[in-house]
Amino acid sequence: MPLVTSKLMLEDARRGKYGVAAFNIENMEMVQTVLATAAELQAPVMIQTTPGTIKYAGVEMLAAMVRTAAKSCPVPVALHLDHGESFDLAVQTLRAGYTSIMIDGSKLPFAENIAVSRRVVEMSHAVGIPVEAELGKVGGKEDGLEVSDKSASFTDPAEAKEFVFKTGIDSLAVAIGTAHGFYKGEPKLDFERLAEIRKIVDIILVLHGASGVPDDMVRKAITLGVSKVNFATELRAALTRGVREALVDQSIIDPKKFMVSGKKAVQEIVKQKIILCGSANKAIA
């Protein structure tokens, strides 16, 4: 089916108390694998790309690829800009056909984060596209964007309320202790803070940095009100592992051959994450 916006699928998830899994992709093989797995599990799904991936592959290429793959996919698919770093990139992705936008002004002072998020909301809402923004700073490294442990900071619930009111965003990425990339020890999530934010903010909540977060913690975050869960690092690592394993056989020189092994490894992760988020069989195709 044609790409859909993330608006309805996330509202359905909130009502149904499950999470939509949002997967970062780097190439065609990852798009094919995510969509085939979502179709097999009858799950609505989000595909997302960082500015780094857009720089690598080009926004038109990525949008055309995901749009084409979604056309023959029987479940709802939204194409989302992850960690959009500027108003300009938001415009470029919208023009290319993205159906969901994140503007990440979390590194800016509060008032500037509000201003840029508000500007992206006004522009995106004019063409019916929902917007996610971030308050507080999720730590770790995501495709070239790095937040040191020292400068990572949690979302303040009272500020979140003001931020949502002043920006008009559709969903809020919360910083409650997750980080992008793999964790050194067990992550410590501030569930009380999440519950407090859920109580006073009435829009969709998003959990970033879910690779390596134990399953019971992801489930708890969903129970407490998260409706979108982002996975990137585990997929990248799986693709690379699968390809490496295949390339041990020196006679393989055809990318179509070693990619099969990479895709299989990604498929296992995608399947597990969709089931974990509870979105299997939730597609209203």
Ligand code: 13P
């Ligand atoms: P991970 O790389 O930790 O899965 O985080 C993904 C993410 O939050 C993308 O925005």
